[in-house]
Amino acid sequence: MSRELSVGQVSERSGFAVSALHFYEKKGLIRSHRTSGNQRRYDRDVLRRLAIVRMGTELGIPLAEVAEALGHVPVGHTPSAADWRLMSELWHEKLDRRIVLMTRMRDELNGCIGCGCLSTSSCPLMNSGDHLAEEGSGPRRLMREGGESYRS
Amino acid sequence: MSRELSVGQVSERSGFAVSALHFYEKKGLIRSHRTSGNQRRYDRDVLRRLAIVRMGTELGIPLAEVAEALGHVPVGHTPSAADWRLMSELWHEKLDRRIVLMTRMRDELNGCIGCGCLSTSSCPLMNSGDHLAEEGSGPRRLMREGGESYRS
DNA sequence: TCTTTACCTGAAGTTAGGTTGAGGTTGTAG
């Protein structure tokens, strides 16, 4: 069995549409070389890269950031343990931050159960909104800029 | 001080741009009534609704779903404890699911540190990708459809 | 009153992340 994969095979194994693979290639997330007839051929390591892409996108991490993380993973050959560690740690932090955030939100919401939120001063939701306002904000800071700024 | 808020005041207190408030109104997330001169006036409860919108969007929950959740919160007057409970529980579940998912991913990634991922059969990332493929998938199932399907 | 600031509407533009379609080529099975 060939070590080379066609775009269709990669699509099938990765679950990404062929069009998405083309797209990711344009964005530099994956790479291919061509046959004499100009068809794409992929090394097997593309599947690992795509698995990482899948994780990232499922977590809502923008492709650009996924691309950046993948930048630390060498193409065409298996990454060294050190390369891999670097990337893992990068993502680990990102995940940690978001888990903490989500947990806090969940717990605040939890505290709201039954409170009826009649109080402008004590409801965590109310205050969350106002504090954010004071920071001179806008929407989507967390998800799109990396999550470093929710109330502190 | 008036119980009625103008769009500018709501913008300032909520941190959302005026244009976003117009937008949310079109989408049915918030409501306003008009002055004789056709300007928007908001009840104070709009701030609570917007705080909820902020939470949702920061968590990456699509506006349509936020709108649906808000559908359970009556407009114009303070929600009953029961109304509130319903919505809280809805979101709580969503958050729980995502926290679990993220934690699992983080831990898998953690396990990858140092493994070098040479193994096609044992690397969790590799297998994650392949399993998804076998489900006949596509990208973004988790974030956009509610997260009920990451490897069961 | 005059002027400035806040508002209004509707349409078009923006970014992310892809998909769809048209028109043409390659590779493979019969």
Next chain:
DNA sequence: CTACAACCTCAACCTAACTTCAGGTAAAGA
């Protein structure tokens, strides 16, 4: 050697979630 599936490129289209712009009205202060 001829179908036919798989591939190629490029441009256009799509949804979400907003922002920006143009052209016009309302409200508040000096």
